[in-house]
Amino acid sequence: MARLIRTARRTFLPSSLSPQTLIQRLQLPSLQIDKPICNSLFQIRNYISDMRKSAFEGNILRILRNEIQYEYEYAPPKQPSTEFDSFAVEDQPGEQWIRLRGKYGEKEEIKIEVTMFDGSIPIPKSSEDGKGEDMQFHISMIVDISKGEGCNVLEFVCSAWPDCLEIQKVFMLRHDGMPPKPYVGPDFKDLDDELQNVLEEFLEARGVNDxxxxxLHQYMMxxxxxxxxxxxxxxxxVVEK
Structure with a gap:
């Protein structure tokens, strides 16, 4: 048996081949792909990717153009007002605030900062059946009234609803800003009823009213x-670039 094994080794494993050489010969040859074929596949992938990107961006542009056209045709925006009663309106494109400035008497300066819609509450529908709900939008306002440089500022924080104005808080501010931890007073609704009435009349006399x-609701719409x-x-x- 030993002689048979030795004979087989001489027949199938020539002594001139080292183990490393034998292993290399027994290994399968690696797959070779021509470079032109690789380049073609790469170009095809890029083409498909570009086509998909172009179709996706084209769909976005189509939707945007249709939406812009619809807004202009259905209910186009109006030229905004630059004044209301005694107030001048300051509106910077792209901002969520507008400012109104006015005077009262010879000394008082009034500055009002107004947000766009910043909240809403549900209300019953005004239809005959009375079913369902509508939304009533809310606008926040800060009214600063001062009597010139160096004087303290009387500040009102208000809520503007479509048909009424509500005072939420009243502050007294120093002309150089508020101290670190000022006493800000109670909520307006917790004040004495008579004091509430005279403060509301104070604002109404200066044109800050219903x-x-x-x-403001029409303006913000x-x-x-x-x-x-x-x-x-x-x-x-941005998409077109």
């Missing part, structure tokens, strides 16, 4: 549409 609240169209236009320009 009519101003109604104006228009601004909301204008800013939305402007935002879509900016998005469109």
């Amino acid at each position: 009519e101003l609240a109604a104006f 228009n601004k909301d549409k204008t800013e939305y169209i402007r935002w879509m236009g900016k998005l469109q320009s």
Whole structure:
């Protein structure tokens, strides 16, 4: 048996081959792909990727153009008002605030900062069946009244609803800003009823009233549409580049 094994080794494993050489010969040859074929496959992949990207961006642009056209045709925004009663309106495109400035008498300066819609509450529908709910939008206002440089500022934090104005808080601010931890007083609704009435009359005499609240809601409805169209236009320009 030992002689048979030795004979087989001489027959199938020549003594001139080292183990390393034998292993290399027994290994399967690696797959070789021509470079032109690789380049073609790479180009095809890039082409498919570019086509998908182009189709995706084209769909975004189509939707944006249709939406912008719809907004302009259905209910186009109006030219915003630059004044209301004794107030001048300051509105910077792209901002979520507007400012109103006015005077009362010879000394008082009034500055009002107003947000776009920042909240809402559900209300019953005004339809005959009375089913379902509508939304009533909320606007926040800060009214600063001062009597010149160096004087303290009387500040009112208010809520503007479509048909009324509500005072939430009243602050007394130093002309150089609030101290680190000022006493800010109670909520307006916790004040004495007579004091509430005279403070409301104080604002009404200066044109900060229910009519101003109604104006601001109309103004912000228009601004909301204008800013939305402007935002879509900016998005469109970015996708097109």
